[in-house]
Amino acid sequence: MDGLRLRGDIEVTFCTVQPPQVSYLCVHTTATDHTVFAVRPNIVATETDGGLVLLCVAVGDRPSDAMFRHKRHYFVYDASVPELKHIKQPGDDHPVNERSFAIVRKPDRSYVLAAQAGVFFGYRNPSAHLCLYNSGTNSWSKLRVNVDSVPYDEFITYNAFTVGGDKGTVAWVDLSHMIIFCNVLDKRPKLRFLRLPIQPTNAGGLPAVRDVSVLDGFIKMVELQHRANGWKATIWSIKTGIFSKMAWRVDYQFDSSDIPEPSLPKLKLPEGVTAQPTLSTLHIGLPKLSLPDDGILYLLAKIDYRDRQHTAWVLAVDMKNKTVQRVAGFSPKRAIGLCRGYDSSTISKYLKVASGTKEN
Template structure:
């Protein structure tokens, strides 16, 4: 996720950019508390405060780590992209290798795992070393920050596989492997509940006795736990997204969006890995699969969406096509599920997308002339998928839009402008999270359930959609 922090190259429009960029004006202060958000994983450096603000006195442990760290979340309902701000009282932004970034959020809860990387004087500023990466956990319910001790070389881990979850209540009579890890009642018991952070070891595959690295907040230490590989483990697996499935054994799903899902009961005494192949064909072409695929958990169901860009590239046209196709799948979250249990929910061809319910063919510039990417499943268990649209995918193309597309009705519901000046690639602009449902609201504020944005049936507002004429030029 560190790549989300773009690097000015001294050419083009970057010369006139404020650096570091200022955060958006919306979402502050305490505008709303939506049930889920699309959130930019990369922080803004800004001294902003609202009801979500948490502070901590940082412990020494890395070069130049000192003073107080302040974290504030600014949430707004999709398709606008929420963000968070970080402020260090005794540190300048130049003392950070990159902006702090989100490593993981609790799948159905209020925990956020943050990485705060400091500059190593012996290495370039854009080079991240494990010993310079400090980990913090933001607890939305308690509005607290926890600094984790350095894992150290003996617990060297893979950042891409990190997951965070609250520990299940041992007194619970429900021993199902798929009960929620969080209590249903928000209160002090939940806010102060212990949590665990788990990840694959840095060298996991190819070892005779692989292990996982676990941090337990109850004892405030890291430990290693061996795992059983099981039979028929896959030849290819590189985690690109992690889900905390839950249950009494703390099941984690490591997802290689190109190939498969690996399930691991991280709280079991001797975790055994289980494997599930994804329904779409592998298309590993050397880029981040998150740019064209996504996965999410909804109760007892796992949903998955995959895009196929430019399916008509074989045409004789000299002009590259912006056409794309997307397919959504679902499967029950069962221990005995196999690849044959995936069910296709819907399939969408971008050339058939409507701009209204009357069936008018899509002719709006955001659909006919823009390239789509970064499919992101709505976390309200509906048919909405969010897509990032740009005129082209070149790093210098800073103008972008987020489209809320109803996959079943083949209709674009809303479109908003996305501040993409920091986004170098199209795989890390935002991700979906339920953290917003647990953020502390300002006094007198109520939870918001509607989706803000601009209907394509109305005149687009330049505030959120940008200049449509400029998009066509």
């Protein structure tokens, strides 16, 4: 547990708790209550294969205060030490796009936070540049980037991850069509792109049906296809460093009808619901690949995707053996529809069980 005082009587403490099968990263104040936060603190990025977490804490009296840069405080937590560092805030000349943040670890164990600045992609954007924070110098810098090589003017960054290597390759993902790669440690970064294997087959929020990550030297993409009588999940992969759309390969496919109804673990149902749902009748979304690359796919499940009162579940589907390994329930109050609720990270292997937490 590590703490840092932000202002006056406000102290933010970062702690970790790891009950079986799930890990929580918590931010709270020791001198006052949660009302000092303009909005809930959030995890902006995690190191792809390491113990670093970038956290944003917005201090203020109203949710709108979170829109002001000087109200947003950034922290980097190193779970391998453990250590919490309050990093220098980016100035007005570094308008970072939080969705594009990635953490690049350097050989000397220092790190760089890399993010797109403002409107990064756009029609003939002459001022596209990166915002870079260097932990060794505790300073921000800007780096121009040529975006002419990108075939689309419209690019929405849904998430980012670190591919790594000597040049610090970062990938930005537009779940609708493409991944952009950038060597952020180069003095003159150039962009390369990779088209996703197929066009989206479902309307609505793309995070509810798609996810992209890097696992053991491969880029992986998962997509859910919903039908009137169930759903199907497909996982594609391509080796990092290959940029041809034709090189994508299907690793696994799974249909909700593959598992007989009695094989699904019993769910603790909300009051008034008596019939156990099946994989085909549950509302399913937010697919996340297991980072050990073991063929496990995590899915958010609700009886009704609009429900924010009753239990939601995380299903772990074994795509290789076509079984549901485990089911974990949680409050859906922070799960908006089927697009938000949790994220995947390797941070759990660095966490220690907090004092007073019982392991089963």
